[in-house]
Amino acid sequence: MEDFLQILRTGVGVAVKVGCSLKDLLCGQFRLDESYVERRISTIFLDGKPVDAVGTTRIRDGSTLALSAAMPGLAGAILRKGGALAALRADVAPGGGEKNEVPEGDGVITVKLFNLLAPELSRGFLRRGVLLPAADVRAFLRRRPPAFWVGCREILIDGKRVEAAELTDGRWAPAGESVALSVAFREA
Amino acid sequence: MDKILRVDMGAEGGPKVRTEPVGEFAGLGGRAMTTAIISKEVHPLCHPLGAENKLVIAPGSLSGTAASMSGRISVGCKSPLTGGIKESNAGGQAAQVLARLGYAAIVLEGKPEGDDLYKIFLHKDGVEVSVDNSLKNLPNYPLVEKLKGQYSDRAAYMTIGTAGEMKLLAASIACTDPEKRPTRHCGRGGTGAVMGAKRVKAIILDDTGLKMRAPKEPEKFRDANRRFVEGLRKHPITGEGLPAYGTNVLTNVLNEAGAYPTHNFRTGRFENAAKISGEVQAELEVKRGGLATHGCHRGCVIQCSGVYHDKDGNYVTKQPEYETVWAHGGNCGIDDLDVIARLDFLDDNFGVDTMDTGAAVGVAMEAGLIPFGDGPGAIRLVEEIGKGSPLGRILGCGAEVTGKVFGVERVPVVKGQAMAAYDPRSVMGIGVTYATTTQGADHTAGYSVGPNVLKSGGDLDPLKPEGQVEMSRNLQIATAAVDSTGMCLFIAFPLLDQPETFQALLDMIGAFHGITLTGDDVTALGKSILKMERDFNTRAGFTKHHDRLPRFFLKEPIPPHNVTFRVEDEDLDKVFNW
Numbered sequence: 001m002e003d004f005l006q007i008l009r010t011g012v013g014v015a016v017k018v019g020c021s022l023k024d025l026l027c028g029q030f031r032l033d034e035s036y037v038e039r040r041i042s043t044i045f046l047d048g049k050p051v052d053a054v055g056t057t058r059i060r061d062g063s064t065l066a067l068s069a070a071m072p073g074l075a076g077a078i079l080r081k082g083g084a085l086a087a088l089r090a091d092v093a094p095g096g097g098e099k100n101e102v103p104e105g106d107g108v109i110t111v112k113l114f115n116l117l118a119p120e121l122s123r124g125f126l127r128r129g130v131l132l133p134a135a136d137v138r139a140f141l142r143r144r145p146p147a148f149w150v151g152c153r154e155i156l157i158d159g160k161r162v163e164a165a166e167l168t169d170g171r172w173a174p175a176g177e178s179v180a181l182s183v184a185f186r187e188a
Numbered sequence: 189m190d191k192i193l194r195v196d197m198g199a200e201g202g203p204k205v206r207t208e209p210v211g212e213f214a215g216l217g218g219r220a221m222t223t224a225i226i227s228k229e230v231h232p233l234c235h236p237l238g239a240e241n242k243l244v245i246a247p248g249s250l251s252g253t254a255a256s257m258s259g260r261i262s263v264g265c266k267s268p269l270t271g272g273i274k275e276s277n278a279g280g281q282a283a284q285v286l287a288r289l290g291y292a293a294i295v296l297e298g299k300p301e302g303d304d305l306y307k308i309f310l311h312k313d314g315v316e317v318s319v320d321n322s323l324k325n326l327p328n329y330p331l332v333e334k335l336k337g338q339y340s341d342r343a344a345y346m347t348i349g350t351a352g353e354m355k356l357l358a359a360s361i362a363c364t365d366p367e368k369r370p371t372r373h374c375g376r377g378g379t380g381a382v383m384g385a386k387r388v389k390a391i392i393l394d395d396t397g398l399k400m401r402a403p404k405e406p407e408k409f410r411d412a413n414r415r416f417v418e419g420l421r422k423h424p425i426t427g428e429g430l431p432a433y434g435t436n437v438l439t440n441v442l443n444e445a446g447a448y449p450t451h452n453f454r455t456g457r458f459e460n461a462a463k464i465s466g467e468v469q470a471e472l473e474v475k476r477g478g479l480a481t482h483g484c485h486r487g488c489v490i491q492c493s494g495v496y497h498d499k500d501g502n503y504v505t506k507q508p509e510y511e512t513v514w515a516h517g518g519n520c521g522i523d524d525l526d527v528i529a530r531l532d533f534l535d536d537n538f539g540v541d542t543m544d545t546g547a548a549v550g551v552a553m554e555a556g557l558i559p560f561g562d563g564p565g566a567i568r569l570v571e572e573i574g575k576g577s578p579l580g581r582i583l584g585c586g587a588e589v590t591g592k593v594f595g596v597e598r599v600p601v602v603k604g605q606a607m608a609a610y611d612p613r614s615v616m617g618i619g620v621t622y623a624t625t626t627q628g629a630d631h632t633a634g635y636s637v638g639p640n641v642l643k644s645g646g647d648l649d650p651l652k653p654e655g656q657v658e659m660s661r662n663l664q665i666a667t668a669a670v671d672s673t674g675m676c677l678f679i680a681f682p683l684l685d686q687p688e689t690f691q692a693l694l695d696m697i698g699a700f701h702g703i704t705l706t707g708d709d710v711t712a713l714g715k716s717i718l719k720m721e722r723d724f725n726t727r728a729g730f731t732k733h734h735d736r737l738p739r740f741f742l743k744e745p746i747p748p749h750n751v752t753f754r755v756e757d758e759d760l761d762k763v764f765n766w
């Protein structure tokens with residue numbers, strides 16, 4: 001799974017229902033435990049702005065959501081969700097994010113997982129499926145070491161089983177298109 | 189720690205050593221000690237590189253004990269970089285060893301005639317000051333390598349590289365880590381230049397035959413230390429994030445916030461930040477046989493450092509810290525960790541502050557000397573510092589001098605000292621501290637916080653400027669106090685989140701000295717330090733007009749949030765109204 005972490009840190013597209021609250025997204029659609037969201041996800045950015053109120057911040061199509069554990073430094077304390085020093089942000093929009101009504105519907109958001117959260121949450125997002133530019137997927141697959149392919153039990157493109165070589169040659173994914181990548185891990 | 193060592197480097201007939209009781213400075217450690225001596229004994233209008241200035245080296249009040257995290261050493265002087273009072277602290281082994289030797293401070297005074305270079309050797313039986321001109325022009329790594337063969341395996345070293353000998357304004361003082369590498373630096377403010385001006389190349393500290401300092405109430409002390417360590421280990425920052433990824437864990441987060449100064453503070457996002465993030469850095473270190481988790485001194489339980497190897501598995505440098513990765517990385521548009529690690533090594537080897545040097549390179553890029561993103565070019569520029577070429581001496585004097593020489597307007601300094609890796613427009617509270625701290629733009633000056641401090645601000649609305657000012661003041665007070673204990677500032681987070689850990693720290697300090705300590709006592713200590721520092725700076729000619737950010741921060745909105753720094757001057761002037 002370590003191979004996939006950098007992709008998730010850089011950001012992946014995720015198809016979601018938009019118009020809901022951030023809390024509904026995290027706990028409902030992403031099925032994260034409420035206490036995990038409350039305690040472990042200490043720093044949240046929606047479109048680059050730190051979020052304090054997960055219950056009222058609305059998600060809209062095209063948003064970028066970044067999730068992080070608690071961060072060090074004065075800046076880390078300032079950016080923390082609902083932190084005691086949140087007031088020192090001033091202009092990074094305290095409690096940022098969309099609070100007005102957002103129409104409900106289907107949409108795609110970009111999700112980034114930082115630091116401790118990447119290894120903890122990657123598996124769930126990869127199982128659910130993420131959207132990536134075809135060029136990025138091709139570059140990622142070509143950089144994989146032999147050990148990656150040894151551990152790969154089955155490869156499917158559009159439901160059809162293929163060999164690793166076919167996957168890495170990239171002809172199945174024309175440049176400029178998006179790829180829905182889904183990865184299932186064998187339970188340890 | 190009941191004595192102070194004074195070495196008069198300018199005495200007739202050669203340096204003279206005298207040891208005196210700690211006297212009126214009893215009970216002080218770290219920043220409290222350096223500030224008390226400098227503010228009382230140094231003429232505020234003296235030339236920082238002249239005989240009237242003093243260099244004070246003080247372990248924290250808990251250093252040399254079994255207290256975890258107590259390995260910070262403070263160095264103080266009148267700063268040649270800022271012109272004001274300076275305290276710069278570092279980890280490494282020096283604080284623990286010096287404290288066990290019983291010295292509350294070393295004070296280097298005067299200035300010798302001639303070109304001889306000295307080393308000072310402290311051991312349990314005394315102090316030896318000797319000429320050693322074979323050390324001339326040695327950078328820190330070969331210098332320590334040469335000295336290591338001459339002293340006990342227990343010795344710790346405080347040294348200056350070639351930048352300190354040249355008295356460059358960004359010169360640092362290196363402290364060796366447990367592996368005896370000169371990787372931990374009192375980097376800020378040019379303390380290395382002051383040591384160089386006094387012609388002291390190395391201080392060797394050997395605690396062979398000495399034991400840890402004993403607390404007045406051993407049982408209470410042991411119990412408090414245990415609770416303190418438990419608190420550090422269970423907190424997600426000190427127990428997980430910092431050990432796993434080091435301080436560079438901040439890169440992705442600050443970049444996402446749009447607060448990551450990029451291309452010399454032109455924008456708040458670096459498109460390739462992920463490539464130099466702490467997560468990638470840690471994975472690379474492990475893959476190459478280095479370490480992603482390592483302590484800078486014995487007794488550290490956070491272990492936020494590491495060891496960086498090249499692709500062939502050879503040591504390059506210690507794990508570059510967030511501020512270094514930013515200064516030489518995103519600030520200069522460089523996205524190659526190997527280049528950044530090489531620059532970190534060069535900074536440590538020549539003995540210069542990574543932040544002011546990185547900022548100077550960024551300013552040089554702004555001036556057109558080399559383009560942003562030119563990694564090999566940045567290495568060539570920093571190598572000029574080691575050569576002592578005219579260009580190298582300019583860069584080694586930091587961002588402000590570089591900006592003046594090359595006619596650059598966008599120079600991110602306050603009181604002559606470069607800012608760190610947080611844009612004050614995007615995180616305005618840090619801007620308040622950059623502007624008003626006595627130290628020049630210093631990201632650590634308002635760093636530490638405890639529950640008592642948060643509550644001590646009264647009922648002002650923190651969303652209003654006066655509330656932010658109040659909070660910045662309280663943070664600066666708390667930080668000054670923690671800087672006096674020798675404790676690493678990273679303990680701040682468990683103190684903030686876990687009242688029982690804050691209480692454990694108070695209990696530990698109290699049990700060591702046989703007193704009962706309260707949060708109010710901590711606040712009073714912090715205030716007294718800041719008062720002395722403000723007073724010194726006022727006498728040195730500083731006014732409220734020096735407590736300002738460069739005007740471009742007020743005029744140029746920074747993308748992606750397109751904000752400017754908007755705290756009013758009159759609000760900044762209230763920070764020290766207490």
